[in-house]
Amino acid sequence: MARNRNEPTLDDQGFKKNLSTFDIAELIEVDPGSVANWIDGGALKAHRTPGGHRRVTVEDLMSFLREHKMPIPAGLEQSPTRILVVDDEPDTTRIIARAIGNSHSDYEVIEVHDGFKAGTLVATLKPNVVILDLRMPGMDGFEVCQAIKSQESTRHIEVIAITAYPSEENNQRILDCGAKICLSKPLDLAVLTEQVEVAVQ
Secondary structure, eight states, rough: OOOOTTTTOOOOOOOOSSOHHHHHHHHTOOHHHHHHHHHHSSOOOOOOTTOOOOEEEEHHHHHHHHHOOOOTTTTOOOOEEEEEEEEEOHHHHHHHHHHHHHHOSSSSEEOOOSHHHHHHHHHHHHHOOOEESSSOOOOOOOHHHHHHHHHTTTTEEEEEEEEEEEOOOHHHHHHHHHHSSSSSSSSHHHHHHHHHHHHHH
C-alpha cells in the first residue's frame, strides 16, 4: 500500500526520531523551504548530519508546534523511550534503573530478573534498549540476545550486555549475538548511561 503523503516515515520502532525538512513538510503540509527558514532563523531547533542535512527531533518539532499553536498531526505523539534492564540480581537492576532515571526522567525503565520473562516483555513492549546480564539461571543473556536479534520485529532493539565475568571469549560471543557493547561489573554508571543515550539516538 502506498504511504499517505501526510503521514510520517515509519521505522521499525514505529517512527523516526530525527526528521528531515521534507518529513516535517509532509507532516504539517507546508513547503520544505518554510521548514528550512524556521530552522535557519532559529525558530525550530535542529542539528546537522555529517553530510550537512538538517534534522529535527520529534520532541523539538512538538515543542515548536505547541509554541506556535499549530495543530499536532495524528500519530506524531510517540510512546516513551523504554529501557529494559535484565539481571537476576534485583539490587543491580535497581541501581541501574535509578541511574538512568536520574539522568533521563522521561525514560520508562522496566526491571526484569530472568531471561524468560525478558523475552516475553521484549516482544510486547518493544523497548528501545535492553541492558542484559550474561549469566542468569535458565535462559542466559546470550540466548536472550539471540532471540531479540533473530526476530524481524525486535532485531532493531539495541542490546547493551553487562557481566561480572569479563573475558575476551564472552565479549566476542555476545557481540556475535548482536549486542552493541559489553560492559564489566562493577559498572561505571556514567559510562552505562552514556551508552544508553547513544543507543536511543
